[in-house]
Amino acid sequence: MKPNLARGLLCAPAIVLVVWAQAAMAHAIVVASTPSPRQTVQGPEVNIEIRFNSRVDAARSRLTLVRPDGTSVVLRLARAGETDILTSVALGLENGTYRLLWQTLSVDGHITHGEIPFDVSR
Numbered sequence: 001m002k003p004n005l006a007r008g009l010l011c012a013p014a015i016v017l018v019v020w021a022q023a024a025m026a027h028a029i030v031v032a033s034t035p036s037p038r039q040t041v042q043g044p045e046v047n048i049e050i051r052f053n054s055r056v057d058a059a060r061s062r063l064t065l066v067r068p069d070g071t072s073v074v075l076r077l078a079r080a081g082e083t084d085i086l087t088s089v090a091l092g093l094e095n096g097t098y099r100l101l102w103q104t105l106s107v108d109g110h111i112t113h114g115e116i117p118f119d120v121s122r
Contacts, residue, residue, distance in 0.1 A: 028052040028106035035100075035118040043093035043120040048075065048086075048100065050116070054107050055083040061104040063088050068096030093120045 032051040035041045048063065063075040063086060075088040086104065098120060103113040 027108060027110050028054055028056045028104050028112045030102070030114060030116075033100075033116050035116065037116050038118065040119040040121050043095070043122045044091065046090045046093055046120065048088045048090060050086045050100075050102055052084045052086075052104065052106075056086065056107075057105040058083075058086060061086055062102070064101040064103075065090050066099040066101060068094070068098065072101075095120055095122055 029052060030050055031053050032049075034047060034049045050063075058077055058079075061077065063077060064072050065075055066072045075090060078087040078089070086102065090098075096119070098118055100116040100118065101113070102116070103111060105111055
């Protein structure tokens, strides 16, 4: 076998692993949020900000607020200047435990989602 071909065959698995690792790291992961998980905030108006580890497509993202009674409302996203943040405002919140469901499209083309539970006290 030719030396260059042998080296190429030996390097191929390493290249695949590096590319795969970079793609896996590109998934949008929450690095900070307001409110933070399990935080108690003052209502009735709550500013919401979720910061991700990478750019996200705000046009294909969604924030849904699940109220204490189980009903939900899709929140309107504010136009943010930074491409790694989703922001909104939740209005008319009463005392209780809420869940903020988020879904976004990350730069690697994968949809990621999660939830942030928090409490409101007036």
